[in-house]
Amino acid sequence: MFKLLSLLIAICVLAGGFATPARADVMTITGTLPNYDGNASFGPFPASIAIGNFTFAPPTGDTVIGGTVSGTFGNTDIPGTTDTSAPADLFIDNGLIEIAGCDDALSFTAACDAGPGPSPFSYSLTPADVSNLAGEIASGSIDLSAVQNSVFAVNLGALTLDLTVVPEPASIALFASMVAGLALLRRFRIQ
Amino acid sequence: MKKLMLLLLGVCAACLVWAGVSAGTTWTAATAANPVTIAGGPWMLAQGGPYTPGGSSGPTTAGGPFDGGTPYCSNGVPVSNSATTVNTMAPYYFPFVAGSGLNLQGYFDYRPRNVNEAIVAAVSADGGQSWTFQNQIENLNQICPATDKNGSGNDDGVGHPFVINFAGAGFLYTLDRRNGHVDYDGLLVHTLTPKAGSPLNGMPVNTEFGPPGTSAIPTSAIITQWNFALTGGKSSSPTPDIGTGTATPLGMTNSYAGPTPGCTTTCEYTGSTNKDDITGETGGTNPSLGAMAWRVRGAGGLSGGKTGNGWNTQAPQYSQGAEFAVSTIGYTNIVVQFDWYTTAQSVRNMQVQYTTDGSTWNNASVKNALGQTVNAYFTAPAGGAFYPGITINFTSVANVANNPNFAIRMVSAYDTSSNAPSPATYTAATLDDNGNPVQINNTSGNWQFDEVNFLGTATSGKPLTLPTETVGLTNPDGILAYVPNSYPFKILYVDKTLNGDYSFPSAQQCGATPGGAAANHDTEYIHFATSTDSVHWTDQGAVSGLNDPTTVSYSGIRYMAPNGSLVKLSTGKWGLFFGGGNCLDGDSDGFHAIMYAESSDLVNWTLINGINNPIASVSSVTATDPVTNQVVTIPSNAPVIGSTQVWFSGRVYNPNAMKLNANTVNLIFTGYDAAYSGDISDYRTIGHVQLTIGGATLM
Numbered sequence: 001m002f003k004l005l006s007l008l009i010a011i012c013v014l015a016g017g018f019a020t021p022a023r024a025d026v027m028t029i030t031g032t033l034p035n036y037d038g039n040a041s042f043g044p045f046p047a048s049i050a051i052g053n054f055t056f057a058p059p060t061g062d063t064v065i066g067g068t069v070s071g072t073f074g075n076t077d078i079p080g081t082t083d084t085s086a087p088a089d090l091f092i093d094n095g096l097i098e099i100a101g102c103d104d105a106l107s108f109t110a111a112c113d114a115g116p117g118p119s120p121f122s123y124s125l126t127p128a129d130v131s132n133l134a135g136e137i138a139s140g141s142i143d144l145s146a147v148q149n150s151v152f153a154v155n156l157g158a159l160t161l162d163l164t165v166v167p168e169p170a171s172i173a174l175f176a177s178m179v180a181g182l183a184l185l186r187r188f189r190i191q
Numbered sequence: 192m193k194k195l196m197l198l199l200l201g202v203c204a205a206c207l208v209w210a211g212v213s214a215g216t217t218w219t220a221a222t223a224a225n226p227v228t229i230a231g232g233p234w235m236l237a238q239g240g241p242y243t244p245g246g247s248s249g250p251t252t253a254g255g256p257f258d259g260g261t262p263y264c265s266n267g268v269p270v271s272n273s274a275t276t277v278n279t280m281a282p283y284y285f286p287f288v289a290g291s292g293l294n295l296q297g298y299f300d301y302r303p304r305n306v307n308e309a310i311v312a313a314v315s316a317d318g319g320q321s322w323t324f325q326n327q328i329e330n331l332n333q334i335c336p337a338t339d340k341n342g343s344g345n346d347d348g349v350g351h352p353f354v355i356n357f358a359g360a361g362f363l364y365t366l367d368r369r370n371g372h373v374d375y376d377g378l379l380v381h382t383l384t385p386k387a388g389s390p391l392n393g394m395p396v397n398t399e400f401g402p403p404g405t406s407a408i409p410t411s412a413i414i415t416q417w418n419f420a421l422t423g424g425k426s427s428s429p430t431p432d433i434g435t436g437t438a439t440p441l442g443m444t445n446s447y448a449g450p451t452p453g454c455t456t457t458c459e460y461t462g463s464t465n466k467d468d469i470t471g472e473t474g475g476t477n478p479s480l481g482a483m484a485w486r487v488r489g490a491g492g493l494s495g496g497k498t499g500n501g502w503n504t505q506a507p508q509y510s511q512g513a514e515f516a517v518s519t520i521g522y523t524n525i526v527v528q529f530d531w532y533t534t535a536q537s538v539r540n541m542q543v544q545y546t547t548d549g550s551t552w553n554n555a556s557v558k559n560a561l562g563q564t565v566n567a568y569f570t571a572p573a574g575g576a577f578y579p580g581i582t583i584n585f586t587s588v589a590n591v592a593n594n595p596n597f598a599i600r601m602v603s604a605y606d607t608s609s610n611a612p613s614p615a616t617y618t619a620a621t622l623d624d625n626g627n628p629v630q631i632n633n634t635s636g637n638w639q640f641d642e643v644n645f646l647g648t649a650t651s652g653k654p655l656t657l658p659t660e661t662v663g664l665t666n667p668d669g670i671l672a673y674v675p676n677s678y679p680f681k682i683l684y685v686d687k688t689l690n691g692d693y694s695f696p697s698a699q700q701c702g703a704t705p706g707g708a709a710a711n712h713d714t715e716y717i718h719f720a721t722s723t724d725s726v727h728w729t730d731q732g733a734v735s736g737l738n739d740p741t742t743v744s745y746s747g748i749r750y751m752a753p754n755g756s757l758v759k760l761s762t763g764k765w766g767l768f769f770g771g772g773n774c775l776d777g778d779s780d781g782f783h784a785i786m787y788a789e790s791s792d793l794v795n796w797t798l799i800n801g802i803n804n805p806i807a808s809v810s811s812v813t814a815t816d817p818v819t820n821q822v823v824t825i826p827s828n829a830p831v832i833g834s835t836q837v838w839f840s841g842r843v844y845n846p847n848a849m850k851l852n853a854n855t856v857n858l859i860f861t862g863y864d865a866a867y868s869g870d871i872s873d874y875r876t877i878g879h880v881q882l883t884i885g886g887a888t889l890m
Contacts, residue, residue: 040360040382042724074359077387079296079314080289081354081361113358114676116291151678152360 026065026164031056033144033159035075037082040153048095049088049154051144054161058140064130067163069099069144070122073112075157083117086152090121091145093133099123103150113150118157125163137163215799216766216789217885218806220832221855224839224880225320226862229280229313232324233301234263234270237278239339242872251871255339256306263306264335274323282875283311284861285669285754287353288847289361293318295849296390297859298363300350302875305341307331308348310365312390318857319849319879326391329365331398332478340871343473343480348398349379351669351753355725357678361385362725364661366669366753369400371569371578374687377560377660378667380726399658400580402476403644412655414525415517417643419469419483426469429485434517436645440467441602442511443489443501450633452504459634463489463499475530475577476642484532487513488637502538502603503633504617509542509552509602515643516549516598522647523592524654525585527599530641531578533571533620537636539628540618542604543567543583549596555583562662562727568604573690575620579642582657592647601640610693626693626712663728664720669753671717672767674793679723681793683734683767685753686716687779692740699741701749701774705814708777714740715750715779719794736796737788738771744818745825746803749773752781754845758856759890764789768858770844771802775812775825782842784808784826785860804828806858806882810840810865832880838873841865853888857881 031054041047054069069092073085087103087110100121103110111119125133136142142161148154229235239259243252256263263269285300294316301311309330313322331348351366361383367376384393399407402418415434429438443465448458472484489501502511519525531541544552555567567583583599585591605611606618611628618628619636648654661667668687673680691714692700701710717738719731738748748771755769767790772783784805788796800806803826813824835843839862848856858880867874 035387037385037387038359039384040362076294078361078385078390079291079294081296081356081383081385081390082359083290084357085359087358108358108676108678150358152358155359 026166027062029056029059029163029165031142031161035077035082036154036156036159037075037077038086038148038154040151041086041148042151045149047148049146049148051090051146051156051159054142054144054159056140056161056163058138059163059165061168062165063168064137064163064165066127066130067125067161068122069125069161070120071100071159072118072120072157073100073102074115074118074155076118077155077157082153082155084115084119085112085155086148087113087150088146088148088154090156091147092142093129093136094143095145095147096132097129108150113152216760216762216787216887218787218800218831218882219885221881221883224807224832224836224878226279226281226838227320227322227859227877227879228277229283229322229324230277231272231274232311232313233272233309233327234261234303235272235278236281236303236872236874239263240872242870244866244870244872251339251869255871256303256336257339257341259339263303267335269307269333269335272324280322280877281873283877284875285351285845286847286859286861286877287754288319288849288859289354289356291850293851295319295857295859297322298352298354298390299877300352301327302346302350304871304874305344305346306336308346308350308368310349310352310363310391310394318851318881319859322877326389326394328391328394328396329398330396332401333397334478334480337480345474345478347373349400353670353673353754354383355670355673355680355682357676357680361390363391363394364670366667367400369579370572370576372580374666374668374689375560377662377664378669380659380661382725400476401478402642403646407658408644408646408655412646412648414519414522414645414647416645417485417515417640418477419485419641420477426467429469434645436515436517438485438643439514439516440465440487441514441600442506443467443487445489445499445501445503445506447499447503447505449499449503449505452633460497460499463501463503465501466490470639472532472577472639472641474579475532476579482641484530484639484641485513486637486639491635499633500635500637502617502631502636504631506603508605509544509600511538512541512600512602512638513640514598514600515645517645518595519591519597519645519647520593520595521650523586523650524648525591525597526646526655526657527583527585527644528646529581529601529643531569531571531581531601532639532641533575533578534636535575535621536619536632537571537575537638538603538617538631539571539620540604540606541569541571541601541638543569543581544600544602545583545585545588545591546598547590547594547596549598552600555585555599557583560660560662560664560666568607570608571620573620573622584657586654593650601638622690626690659726661726661728663722663730665718665730668715671751671753671755671769672757674757674765675759679721680725681719681721683793684718684720685751686718686733688714695741699743701743701777702817704775704777705812706777710774711777711779713750713779715781716740717751734794734796736790736798737767737769743774745773745775745812745814745816745823746801747773748786748798748802750776750779750781752844754847756846756848758848758850760789760887761890762887764791764887765793766848767796768806768846768848770846773802774817775814780842780844782809782844782863784830785843785846785858800831802826806831806846807839807843807860807880808835809843810835831882836862837864838862838876839878841867841874848882850889851881855881855883856889
């Protein structure tokens with residue numbers, strides 16, 4: 001009887017071990033977009049541009065608690081041409097969340113439109129952003145768009161979406177059952 | 192005492208600093224100059240080996256694009272090498288390079304002599320010492336050479352590529368090299384639509400000036416075309432090859448006696464009978480070596496028949512030439528294009544006229560490079576040749592569209608130039624030794640026409656789009672430099688007038704070169720210009736301190752080449768690398784030396800490295816200077832990059848100075864072997880050298 005009970009507990013422990021992540025801490029889900037090389041434009045401005053969609057495996061069973069959207073204004077595709085960008089603002093969530101901006105005025109002095117090379121940007125998602133993006137996150141696709149504010153071409157590079165994810169409570173319960181099972185097994189052995 | 196010493200030290204320090212600022216910039220070579228390599232792309236000179244040059248000045252007796260080790264073509268198609276084929280980067284020249292550090296983007300003029308001309312993009316990861324092919328566009332043709340020297344071939348396409356980059360966009364400028372267009376029309380402008388690995392993505396593979404269907408003009412835009420390709424032998428009023436219409440010679444049957452105008456006795460002929468026909472003529476829009484043209488002339492022949500050649504100074508103006516009539520019913524936005532060929536002794540000037548009622552003839556008009564509407568009056572290339580692609584846009588002319596009676600005439604016109612004979616008369620395509628027009632001889636000479644196209648848009652269709660040219664630049668030969676990160680765009684460009692110095696006093700005209708080559712009579716001025724849209728430019732006038740278009744001194748700079756480059760210095764000044772030359776060269780291409788100048792305002796320049804202390808130079812020349820009458824050796828000081836090497840002993844120019852770090856530039860430039868005119872194994876080579884700056888740093 002004891003042996004049978006020990007076997008059952010061991011099975012539960014193993015099942016709990018398989019069901020539980022190797023580390024019960026945050027994970028990152030990443031989506032990327034290829035470099036964007038825009039067409040030169042003389043207006044009218046502002047002008048909306050659809051850049052593309054970050055696609056990723058939806059975090060089923062896990063909770064997104066934050067994330068970042070990063071990249072560069074300009075890219076290295078064509079040295080001397082695409083390494084800068086026309087002034088533009090970048091958005092996700094169908095234009096509702098602004099994540100970066102570059103020199104709205106026609107001054108052409110910012111690093112993004114006059115610098116020697118690509119100019120990095122990074123935006124951290126707030127809890128409110130995560131909440132507003134719930135539908136997109138569940139579908140595994142978040143859009144990226146731009147509003148061009150002045151002449152020439154919007155060029156973007158190294159476009160990356162990183163979602164910070166933690167395990168769901170069900171996962172924690174499995175982990176807890178594994179711990180309890182181990183303790184029970186030990187008690188039986190002692191007895 | 193101590194205070195006095197400190198004061199003196201301070202003064203001395205200030206003096207040293209001031210001296211450093213005033214000492215000027217110096218350049219030294221950090222590496223040797225070497226030809227660069229390219230991996231992949233079109234045929235390269237090295238593939239035509241082994242060559243057998245015919246001595247120190249050529250000619251080549253074996254090897255080349257026809258029967259070399261790897262010919263230009265394989266199975267009737269120009270070869271395209273894979274990236275594993277690496278050779279010296281020739282025949283390439285007029286580099287334009289963008290980027291900084293080691294990662295550079297290059298645009299080059301690919302031009303195998305007498306075979307083809309194209310624009311090639313290539314990328315470098317080592318500061319320009321080696322390149323990898325990416326794109327080839329704007330090919331003049333896709334034909335194969337018939338011999339190694341391919342004497343009847345053509346390489347006058349579009350060249351001198353220059354790219355203005357700003358705020359993520361790029362604009363490619365090229366020179367239309369065709370007779371009648373070169374250094375007269377505006378520069379061609381293309382907005383780049385690059386993709387990763389393909390900087391010239393979307394650009395036309397073939398020249399936009401080729402026959403419709405192979406160029407920017409689709410065959411759907413053709414209402415009627417005469418190309419005379421399938422019509423052999425003699426033919427009068429030749430029929431079109433596409434569509435319907437009539438072609439009629441004008442004024443070739445007449446009773447003019449000659450050759451002396453008005454002669455009544457001892458005339459060599461009395462009258463003329465039309466004898467137009469189809470003849471072979473290469474060098475026009477049709478790249479084929481078997482291209483044909485329609486020849487307009489009288490029967491000619493002084494023996495027996497005593498008939499004149501048709502063309503005659505006694506003919507009233509506008510009465511001799513050709514007429515093409517095409518109904519434009521169902522079409523709008525009418526454009527007429529044609530090639531005009533003149534023989535050496537043919538009438539020099541042509542007026543294009545049109546009619547909308549079949550009987551009333553009006554002079555047509557065109558837009559010039561400054562955007563002004565001018566008379567459609569054309570002048571033959573000096574000596575006679577093809578003037579291809581004459582384009583008359585009738586879009587805004589009333590009653591031309593949808594008209595069954597539309598027709599054009601190309602008729603002889605009196606020479607109206609300031610140095611033409613008086614009273615007004617017809618002059619010949621060949622000028623005299625002083626560049627002055629002379630009256631036609633009334634015994635020879637004729638006009639020919641080819642690639643005559645009546646173009647239009649079918650009603651409710653999309654209007655024809657012609658290539659975009661700059662407006663506002665005067666006789667542009669190319670862009671010398673773009674001021675980096677400037678908007679409105681700011682450029683220095685070369686304003687070049689062919690045979691423009693005949694109006695100068697003789698003391699300001701070049702003589703023959705020390706080597707006996709003919710004098711060159713072109714004039715060049717360097718202008719500063721601005722633009723907000725890359726097409727329309729405002730010319731701000733000529734700059735000073737770079738070249739003197741009137742100097743005949745062998746130590747002066749008379750000519751300058753496009754495709755130089757600007758660097759920004761820590762002193763607040765701009766440094767300009769450029770190619771230049773003078774009367775020594777017998778040519779206005781500005782290739783004698785690579786030189787360097789500085790300016791605080793981009794308008795007033797100070798020469799730092801001139802022709803006698805150059806960055807690089809062709810082989811030294813010792814001769815008697817026309818101004819001082821002293822024997823001089825040019826250059827009188829060693830060039831910065833050291834002794835002249837064979838591969839740039841004939842020409843050295845187009846310097847692109849690319850910042851590597853605050854103290855160093857990679858200089859990418861062009862070189863020619865001195866024997867290139869006869870030796871086809873070594874010309875148009877891209878080279879590299881690294882230079883270090885002293886007296887300032889690079890911003």
